[in-house]
Amino acid sequence: MNRRESILREMGLGPSWQLRDRPAEAVAAPAAATEMPPQQAPVSADDRAALIAKMDWDQLKAAVADCRACALCKARKQAVLGVGDIEADWLFIGEGPGAEEDERGEPFVGQAGKLLDAMLDAIGLKRGDNVYIGNAVKCRPPSNRTPEPEETATCWPFLQRQIELIKPKLIIALGRPAAQTLLQSEVKISSSRGRLFDYQGTPVAVTYHPAYLLRNLPDKARAWEDLCFIRFQGSGSRIQ
Numbered sequence: 001m002n003r004r005e006s007i008l009r010e011m012g013l014g015p016s017w018q019l020r021d022r023p024a025e026a027v028a029a030p031a032a033a034t035e036m037p038p039q040q041a042p043v044s045a046d047d048r049a050a051l052i053a054k055m056d057w058d059q060l061k062a063a064v065a066d067c068r069a070c071a072l073c074k075a076r077k078q079a080v081l082g083v084g085d086i087e088a089d090w091l092f093i094g095e096g097p098g099a100e101e102d103e104r105g106e107p108f109v110g111q112a113g114k115l116l117d118a119m120l121d122a123i124g125l126k127r128g129d130n131v132y133i134g135n136a137v138k139c140r141p142p143s144n145r146t147p148e149p150e151e152t153a154t155c156w157p158f159l160q161r162q163i164e165l166i167k168p169k170l171i172i173a174l175g176r177p178a179a180q181t182l183l184q185s186e187v188k189i190s191s192s193r194g195r196l197f198d199y200q201g202t203p204v205a206v207t208y209h210p211a212y213l214l215r216n217l218p219d220k221a222r223a224w225e226d227l228c229f230i231r232f233q234g235s236g237s238r239i240q
């Protein structure tokens, strides 16, 4: 196996060779591409990131669905890539799937998702309509804990590729893990609100995570201020 094949296979994108006389049900079964063959060469994080950086949407979907790069894959039902308009001007990034998202394969479909939809509605936006919603990590952290830094770091190339493919006009980080992932630095929400940061030329705004707002109702007024700020960023440009 050459180096490229080895990398592809590690990412779950390798060819799934089958014997010609295998029964139909065995052929239809999921490929064993996600299981590491014993002779497999280790793939560096840089090689993996370089490969992800060249993927189109179909390859990205397949790679995320089959990813075994961190321990979060062990307890997930499915990986959750994201939802919405893949040419959206508005990109909202949360932390990671919860139980309902893990079940349904779509981000923000539980209680926090209902609040996010209401927040979008408040500024005239709608899930799927010039809006894309994703997460810093694609697999549910057990017991909905905050993802570990190594987990967000391992998943980061997937989010980077999503951003490159979508080319949003504004990225909105929902909560600290999303903000820290996007800005690759320590971030405090309280001191980052109402400011614009930069991710490779794309402006990034930071606000509270909807799940946090469900537990901290007084901060909803601040979130409303943030939404007005976010909406205002779009009012002078194409994102209206």
Ligand code: URA
Pocket: 094, 095, 096, 097, 098, 101, 106, 107, 108, 109, 110, 112, 113, 135, 211
């Ligand atoms: N919280 C998140 O950060 N993302 C989801 O998809 C759901 C809840």
